[in-house]
Amino acid sequence: MRVLSLAGRRLAASIPTLILILVGVFLLLQFAPGDTVDAMMAQMGGGDARTAEDLRRFYGLDLSVSAQLGNYLWRLVRFDLGFSAIYGKPVATVIAERLPATILLMTASLSFAFFFGLILGVIAARGVNKWPDTLISTVGLIFYATPSFWFGLMAIVVFSIYLQWLPAGGLSDITSTATGIRAVLDTARHLILPTLTLGLIFLAIYLRIMRASMLEVLNLDFVRTARSKGLDETRIITRHVLRNALLPMVTLIGLQAGTMLGGSVVVESVFSLPGLGRLAYESVVQRDLNTLLGIIFVSALLVITVNFIVDLIYARLDPRITTGV
């Protein structure tokens, strides 16, 4: 129960942060030149002064900044995210439509990065300074240093255009009418390349953290004790070292859940996926304040939730956190 109250306190502490972020972004966007009507004119490729004036009144842009902000916060208190200027729908609906693709992509690539980062990190740590370590570290560095849009485009060129193994983009094949398990497999096929693209960069970070963490734990006294007891090496690694070395990895997941949402703008654009990243980008370009603030709100909630879960996992991995010793 202690861990729950700990996590609960952290949850409460994040509410002022959330409000600060929302007010900050609202004011920041006021500094950006142009409003949503300018953006709409740009998109239409032309319009006259009367149209623009009408539209400003239509979107309620004739109010003062403080009045607009006050209205927004008051709506938020009542859990109303407002109406999207670009989509002509409530922001909550717009976000709900985009959330599944984002979460799917995020969980898939995070799990991929976590799992393979863990395995490769362990292998590298066990063969430290030998050839597997050098190979894994070098490859990891290459993944980390390569921009993800380039990775994505090259993956499309190789796997979609030349080999024609995988689709080049989209979430599903619209021209097919598959249902049930075949539709799920179709979506899975569409997600392979984006998941790899997004996951490879994070994989590099995970494997390096895992390697460092493993090396540190391997030098501790209890490992020497285990070895002197005559336990075999695999058992030492899995039962004793791994569990202790996992803590930094779990911390990292909590931190990166947020980064993953932002980082997927590029991957979503390259693979034409309907996710939150692209929605946020479009909202900025279109100056759709309600949608952008809504996305920030939802992303923040998502990060807070993930961190809450991470707190719980800490307690499971290391009982000392719960007992407070």
Added chain:
Amino acid sequence: MNFTRRAALMTSAAIAANVVDPFRAFAQTTPRKGGVFVVHYGAEQRQLNPSIQASTGVYIVSGKIQEPLVDLDAAGNPVGVLAESWESTPDGKTITFKLRRNVTWHDGKPFTSADVQFTAMEMWKKVLNYGTTLQLFLTAVDTPDAHTAIFRYERPMPLNLLLRALPDLGYITAKHLYENGDVRQNPLNLAPVGTGPFKFVQYERGQHIIADRHDGYWKGPANLDRIVWRVITDRSAAAAQMEAGQLHYSPFSGLTISDMARLAKDRRFIVSTKGNEGNARTNTLEFNFRRRELADIKVRQAIAHAINVPFFIENFLGDFAKLGTGPIPSVSTDFYPGPNTPQYPYDKARAIRLLDEAGLRPGAGGTRLTLRLLPAPWGEDISLWATFIQQSLGEVGIRVEVVRNDGGGFLKSVYADHAFDLATGWHQYRNDPAVSTTVWYRSGQPAGAPWTNQWGWKDDVIDKVIDDAATEVDPVKRKALYAEFVTKANAALPLWMPIEQIFVTTITARARNHSNTPRWGSSSWHDLWLAE
């Protein structure tokens, strides 16, 4: 011998015909029924009703679902769609349209003159961008019977102007679906109902739009079963999907210049400006007269003379652009005044002499003057052009700082706040100079109106020519007035339009009956089909 020679001649004639018109060779074969046509949709719009938003991003989808009164035929002449015939009274104040009979909306209700009246008065006149200007003096639309619509104007409306504007600004929406409530907030704006060959099925935001063949279409059912528009915002990704066979058509220069040039060499694709003649545009260089130096005609002339436009076109834009000669592009056969208007060919020595005469002597480091250039973010050609201007002007001692903004920021800075010295973007020509061209020169535009004269410049003579031409009913006199307009505008040089471009189509070589009208991307595609 004779026979052989004749056969040889005929063969070479056939080859020549193919060179002139590569699409004609396929037009003879029997259309294949069925198939799904997949279209690249680069920029999602806020709504899809062409009666309240005039833009290619709307027409590319709804042009298949809703129809205009009039469209353009292969030769660029007005041809009736929902209107069968039209006539104007000699004073140009009354224009009568006879409407097509036995046309029904996709929901089964008949199309009547009441729909035309409602759309014209409630949408074109009140909401539609450019429509509000075009129909400013429209006072009423009378409907003596279900198939006649009489447009009444307070000032003369040239019939040719209306007919050339209507393909874009003349889409009809069903009155019975829109008469209650604000037309802008009608949910059907995202699920359009029309009279066209395809009916709306589904719109998944950020993913795709689907429309299926409408079997009750008045011209007879279309060839394709279905059209799918796939939302792809990344241009390189769209090119990759074309190559992977997931896309059939990328309209309106939707791919990068280098990808289009690459796919042009690939036999599986046709890359061409054909079918986009009705969507001409020019690259601009706009001057802010509030900068004292730029108010001097010599400085503006010097800037124009300092830039080697043919070199830029040849090296950066390739075959997709040509040297422009003013605000009316050469594809506009009805109004193009020819190239013999004041021009500013590349002449560096002359540019330097003009700057000297204007009293701008080189200061420290050879710099005569520093200017801020704001490029519009619409296309990579504008970005390249801005850099080219920067480097060209650097050579004559004008230092240029390029300030890049996104779309909203650009429009606000240039057309509302006037916070620029030089700006560059596109001027869209819409088949008649009165639709969206003369507003770039006519004084009295309210601040904040994008793509209008916001230069702090006014010329009473040019204003008068523009006003006279807009209400001149005689087509010959009208053409002469626009020639005078171009001559005077080029001489005064409040902005410069030195490059002409037409959008580029990238389409699968399997498509037939495509690109056969000047605004094909926007048209209804009822005869389009896909070969095996």
